[in-house]
């Protein structure tokens with residue numbers, strides 16, 4: 001797609017995602033590398049950084065991965081079967097009410113397109129767009145308080161689908177990025193579940209795999225291995241001694257984010273995060 005054509009389309013995430021980076025992008029902008037040919041995002045979630053780069057950078061190849069199989073199936077269906085997906089979403093949009101939400105939430109074994117439509121429906125209507133599953137891997141977030149949730153944003157889904165046409169999307173743990181990114185033409189952005197600032201902020205329930213202190217260290221090792229090959233690497237995490245310590249050989253910038261720091265979502269404050277770069 002030409003740059004002129006891209007400027008007319010406004011790309012943005014089609015999912016709400018806890019920890020989504022949309023609001024931080026103005027602060028991140030000056031830290032993104034000026035140029036790269038290949039982009040890798042191993043903790044994809046809602047993909048806010050990918051959609052921003054799509055809008056603002058010259059054409060690049062991309063590989064988007066995440067460990068959450070339902071999320072990846074949804075991206076693949078948006079890319080490959082957007083028309084059929086929209087038809088299913090329109091049905092959900094028409095039928096949406098509390099009873100319908102809890103009925104559909106119980107259908108844990110759907111596959112393919114039906115699973116993707118359910119995933120988007122639940123994401124647009126559940127509490128705060130959270131993704132949380134029980135130990136059996138079943139989505140268990142209650143309904144949110146939205147008057148008229150926009151479940152089927154047709155224009156957005158079509159534009160995202162077109163943008164994803166040449167993009168590789170796969171279910172992978174973050175280490176798989178080592179198979180892909182190898183040179184200074186590559187840019188990797190890591191947005192892992194954050195290291196908790198306190199025991200009560202220990203929310204890492206995006207998938208049935210939680211993200212432990214050892215995982216943070218394994219991620220640092222992957223970051224360092226990529227950096228050694230000349231790959232441009234950038235990572236977001238919480239601002240705390242442990243994270244500053246394990247990334248001390250790299251550049252660390254402080255970012256201030258508006259976040260709910262209290263279980264009462266109305267009590268919002270600024271919380272410090274870090275952005276680490278290898279370049």
Ligand SMILES: C[S@@+](CC[C@H](N)C(=O)[O-])C[C@H]1O[C@@H](n2cnc3c(N)ncnc32)[C@H](O)[C@@H]1O
Pocket residue numbers: 017018019020021022042043044045046047048049065066067068172173174175191192193194206207209210211
């Ligand atoms: C903070 S979210 C990413 C948010 C995303 N950057 C956005 O803007 O919406 C973290 C993501 O990491 C994924 N994840 C958790 N553990 C993982 C692992 N070991 N390997 C790959 N992805 C993982 C989760 O499924 C979740 O989608």
